[in-house]
Amino acid sequence: MKEYFEFQNKTKILAGKKALENLPSEFDNFRVKRPIILTDRGVNKAGLVDKVIKACGGADVIFSAIIDDIPQDSSTEEVNKIAEIYNEKKCDGIIAIGGGSVIDTAKGVNILVSEKGKDLKEFAGAERLKRPLRPLFVIPTTAGTGSEVTAVAVIKDDKSATKLLFTSRYLMPDVAVIDPRMTITLPAYLTALTAMDALTHAIEAYTCLQKNLFSDVYAWKAIELISKNIVELVKNGKDKEKRLEMAIAATMAGVAFSNSMVGLVHSLGHAAGAVAKIPHGVAMNIFLPHVLKFNYEEIKEELKELLLPLAGEEIYVKTNEKERARKFIEKIEELQEKLNKLTKLPKTLKEAGVKEEQLEKIAEKAINDGSLTLNPKDVTKEEALRIIMKAYK
Numbered sequence: 001m002k003e004y005f006e007f008q009n010k011t012k013i014l015a016g017k018k019a020l021e022n023l024p025s026e027f028d029n030f031r032v033k034r035p036i037i038l039t040d041r042g043v044n045k046a047g048l049v050d051k052v053i054k055a056c057g058g059a060d061v062i063f064s065a066i067i068d069d070i071p072q073d074s075s076t077e078e079v080n081k082i083a084e085i086y087n088e089k090k091c092d093g094i095i096a097i098g099g100g101s102v103i104d105t106a107k108g109v110n111i112l113v114s115e116k117g118k119d120l121k122e123f124a125g126a127e128r129l130k131r132p133l134r135p136l137f138v139i140p141t142t143a144g145t146g147s148e149v150t151a152v153a154v155i156k157d158d159k160s161a162t163k164l165l166f167t168s169r170y171l172m173p174d175v176a177v178i179d180p181r182m183t184i185t186l187p188a189y190l191t192a193l194t195a196m197d198a199l200t201h202a203i204e205a206y207t208c209l210q211k212n213l214f215s216d217v218y219a220w221k222a223i224e225l226i227s228k229n230i231v232e233l234v235k236n237g238k239d240k241e242k243r244l245e246m247a248i249a250a251t252m253a254g255v256a257f258s259n260s261m262v263g264l265v266h267s268l269g270h271a272a273g274a275v276a277k278i279p280h281g282v283a284m285n286i287f288l289p290h291v292l293k294f295n296y297e298e299i300k301e302e303l304k305e306l307l308l309p310l311a312g313e314e315i316y317v318k319t320n321e322k323e324r325a326r327k328f329i330e331k332i333e334e335l336q337e338k339l340n341k342l343t344k345l346p347k348t349l350k351e352a353g354v355k356e357e358q359l360e361k362i363a364e365k366a367i368n369d370g371s372l373t374l375n376p377k378d379v380t381k382e383e384a385l386r387i388i389m390k391a392y393k
Contacts (some may be wrong), residue, residue, distance in 0.1 A: 025057035032093035100145030144194025146254020148176035193281030224309035225249035264373030271365035
């Protein structure tokens with residue numbers, strides 16, 4: 001056991017089939033009367049914003065603005081623009097309805113309106129915030145990012161083509177609503193890629209240098225729930241029980257990595273997203289087995305343990321103790337293959353549309369990414385490039 005570690009999760013979680021209906025009392029608790037809603041067009045078009053508004057029918061609030069044009073890969077310019085609208089409309093809280101980009105955008109907006117800032121880039125980095133922010137309510141519509149409970153936001157700076165990392169305990173949302181009605185319309189492909197995002201969060205949380213006993217428990221259970229549900233949920237997305245379990249798993253993985261942080265898979269993923277505009281979950285799916293092999297000697301004991309929640313008791317018991325870590329990677333690759341057959345989720349960078357001439361630039365950005373700090377093994381640019389080249393073919 002480590003001599004010292006820290007763990008926190010201040011976010012109140014409302015989870016269940018009628019979780020949305022409990023939002024009005026939370027508005028009262030935080031004295032919010034004029035919240036702004038942030039979402040994207042796909043979520044709004046699917047009727048999910050209407051579901052939230054209907055569930056809040058008894059609340060004494062006025063939704064002062066609905067911003068539904070947040071892009072998949074949001075930017076500092078987008079955040080600056082929305083912060084101006086927030087101030088013009090005299091809002092007093094933020095409701096984020098969507099996936100990781102929407103939630104991270106909401107966190108960025110919250111920084112600017114709370115700190116009365118003009119440029120989000122001024123607050124990039126670790127623990128730059130010194131006081132609590134405005135009330136933030138998060139309703140995830142994917143089961144992957146875990147952003148609803150994390151102290152992290154990643155937002156692209158268009159001018160430098162770099163993804164900026166913001167970390168602070170004050171970025172943790174006040175309330176997260178986990179309701180299966182909000183993910184029931186998620187297509188099979190998005191279900192698969194967001195699940196692989198959550199699975200990567202849990203695995204990196206369990207194997208990185210800042211892991212601790214509390215984060216381990218959340219990560220372990222997240223891996224078990226994802227493994228239990230992912231394939232069947234891709235086949236039948238209307239299963240509300242599995243939707244709820246997968247959403248809870250993503251939230252648990254978020255709690256885990258918000259405390260223990262992540263590593264090389266995310267560094268590579270952030271870089272690939274910035275350079276080649278690969279969706280984050282796709283990048284996680286592609287890079288995960290390659291990074292597990294690269295880190296193998298440093299994490300093999302942890303991988304041995306994780307074979308149990310990933311593959312189940314029968315396979316765990318039948319596998320020789322010395323082979324369990326390798327078997328874990330093998331099961332990840334088997335899952336990757338199944339999801340590719342079911343949804344065409346890319347297994348290689350080439351399948352994802354990355355050009356060969358972009359590979360070196362991805363390596364350059366990856367070794368300067370903040371997520372690399374707690375990876376269990378040091379990485380040079382040459383080593384990163386070799387991993388990227390293996391992931392390309």
